[in-house]
Amino acid sequence: xxxxxxxxxxxxxxxxxxxxxxxxxxxxxxxxxxxxxxxxxxxxxxxxxxxxxxxxxxxxxxxxxxxxxxxxxxxxxxxxxxxxxxxxxxxxxxxxxxxxxxxxxxxxxxxxxxxxxxxxxxxxxxxxxxxxxxxxxxxxxxxxxxxxxxxxxxxxxxxxxxxxxxxxxxxxxxxxxxxxxxxxxxxxxxxxxxxxxxxxxxxxxxxxxxxxxxxxxxxxxxx
Numbered sequence: 429x430x431x432x433x434x435x436x437x438x439x440x441x442x443x444x445x446x447x448x449x450x451x452x453x454x455x456x457x458x459x460x461x462x463x464x465x466x467x468x469x470x471x472x473x474x475x476x477x478x479x480x481x482x483x484x485x486x487x488x489x490x491x492x493x494x495x496x497x498x499x500x501x502x503x504x505x506x507x508x509x510x511x512x513x514x515x516x517x518x519x520x521x522x523x524x525x526x527x528x529x530x531x532x533x534x535x536x537x538x539x540x541x542x543x544x545x546x547x548x549x550x551x552x553x554x555x556x557x558x559x560x561x562x563x564x565x566x567x568x569x570x571x572x573x574x575x576x577x578x579x580x581x582x583x584x585x586x587x588x589x590x591x592x593x594x595x596x597x598x599x600x601x602x603x604x605x606x607x608x609x610x611x612x613x614x615x616x617x618x619x620x621x622x623x624x625x626x627x628x629x630x631x632x633x634x635x636x637x638x639x640x641x642x643x644x645x646x647x648x649x650x651x
Contacts, residue, residue, distance in 0.1 A: 439644030442576060443591055449524045449577050452645045458575040461643065462526050463533065465571030470537025472568055475561030478545045479554045482620020484565075485609035485627050486582060492615025512581040519588030524578020531580070558622045566630060570637025576645055597638060602631030 444452060476484060483491065486508075493504045509531065516523070548554045573579050579587050582604075589600050605627040613619050 439642045439646065441573070441587065441638070441642055442645055443520075443522070444524070444576060445522050446524045446578065449522075449526075452576065454643055454645065458577055458643050461641065462529060462572050462575040462577050465568045465573075465575065465641075466526075466529055466533040467537045468564055469568035469572065470534045470539075471541045472561045472565035473534070473538045474541030474545055475557050475564065476622060476626070477542060478547050479558035479561060479622060480547055481554055481558045482622030482624070482626070483618060484630075485605045485612060485623060487612075488617035488619060488623055489608045489612030489615070490617070492612040492617030495616040509581045512585050516581075516584055516588055519585070519592055521584045521588035521591075522578065523584065526572060526575060526577035527580060527584065529577075530572070530583075534580070558625070562622075562626050562629060563633065565626075566633025567637050567641075569630075569634045570639075570641040573634070574638055574640075574642035576643055597635040598631040600631070601634055602628065605630060 442448075442452075473484070476482075490504045490508060493508070494500070497504070499507075513523070513527075545557075548557055569583065573583055573587070578584070586597070586601050586604055589595065589604075590597055593600070595603075609619075609623060609627050
C-alpha cells in the first residue's frame with residue numbers, strides 16, 4: 429500500500445489493489461459514498477446536456493469520433509473507456525469495484541436524469557443548470573474517487589498520472605481535459621461555452637472536493 433497523493437489538509441489517496449480496497453476498512457460508509465457520488469455524477473452530466481450550452485470535453489471527443497467513424501455514441505464511449513483502461517497498465521493503476529460501478533451506475537443515472545429534466549425556457553435558467561451541473565460534477569467526483577474503491581477509467585488516468593509524476597490533481601485533471609477537448613474539436617465534436625468553463629474549472633473543483641470527501645484509511649495510532 430502506498431500514498432497516491434497527499435495534501436496538506438485532508439486524507440491521502442492511497443494506491444490500493446482491488447483486494448486492499450475492500451479490506452481497508454470503513455466499507456459501509458465508503459460504499460454509500462461511492463454510490464451517492466456516481467448517481468450525482470450522472471445527474472450532473474444530464475444537467476449539462478439539458479443546459480444545451482456545451483458538452484464536457486470527453487463527450488466532445490466521443491462525438492468527434494462518432495462523426496469520423498460512423499459508430500454509435502455508446503460504442504465509442506465503450507471503446508474509449510477500454511482504451512483508457514489500457515493506459516492504466518504503464519501507470520500501474522489498479523481498477524476496483526468503483527471502476528466497474530462507474531460504467532454501470534453513471535449510465536443508468538444519466539438516462540434517468542435526462543428523462544426527468546427538460547431544457548429551461550430562458551437563457552438564465554440554462555446558465556444556472558450548466559453552472560450547477562459543473563459544480564455538482566466536482567462534488568460527485570470528490571465523493572466517488574474519495575471513497576477509495578477505485579476510480580472510473582478516465583479518473584484513473586488522472587490519479588495514475590498524479591502518482592507517477594507528482595503533479596497536482598488540479599494541473600493533471602485540467603491538462604487531460606484540455607487535451608481531450610482539443611482532440612475532440614479537431615475531430616469535429618461540438619464545442620460550446622459550457623465546454624470551456626468545464627475544462628478550466630473541473631480540475632480545481634475536484635481537487636477541493638477530494639480534500640473534503642476522501643475517506644481516511646490510515647491506521648489509527650493507539651499511542
